[in-house]
Amino acid sequence: MVNSELDEDIVSRFSHQQIVTYFNLYLKNAGIIIESMNQDFQNKDYESLRARAHKLKGSSMVVGALRIKEMASEIENEAKEKSKMDEHKFQQLKEQFIRLSDLLKIRYNISLDQQ
């Protein structure tokens, strides 16, 4: 079963302990990466932006964060092509990250504040 935030099939393979460990690490790292991606975009450092988007795509895949993975993949491709990028995309990425964080807090009581 798949919803827009999380791939339930992936998550169902994790033990409770793994869910806590993986999502804590994910929230900590992804939050930093998303902030840095925004900086890269402002600085027009497309290579760094591509590398960070690539990393975010990989991490999101591990925990089944589907929407964030798709968005990171789009940004990676656009940065690779150095094509015109929309600043709005980073805002959408941030919002998606907040939505996922909220979902994790409700479901598993995992939150960024615990970091």
Next chain:
Amino acid sequence: MAKDQPVIFLVDDDELYLLRLKDHLTEKLSFNARIFTFTSGEECLANLELDPDIIVLDYYFTPNDRGNDQKLMNGIQLIGRLKESAPDVHMIMLSTETDVEVANRAINEGAKDYIIKYEYAPIQLQYLISNIILKRMYAPKVNYWRWGAIAIGVLMILMIIYLVSGGQK
């Protein structure tokens, strides 16, 4: 294999991916293995004295986002270095990079396998590692059988020659 357990290196700049992969392999492999994780090629090269049998490595390595701006070698460069310092190691590249050129370069440089990182790649990797290790474990035994069969064949031929020549006396 002289060691009591195979040694597997997992090399990836993504700590979360490393953790997931290590957990999966520890849980699912049908044999005990010593699994080590490293977040850069440099770290992997510095630990070769652990004598790995298999090295699973990523293509892209970016410095972590905690103020470390050091430029890191990529997976292809790492394969090149490993080919010199650990030529018997089975190298597997595991990357989200779908560019065939990258896969070709990895294989030409010395990687034996290339797996695309996707949701179920840990399962694919688990089966690949099992096959490699089983082949390595049983290869010497297969050789013993082969030499044993040849020795028996030679003895039989000698016996036939002896019997034939004895019969002529």
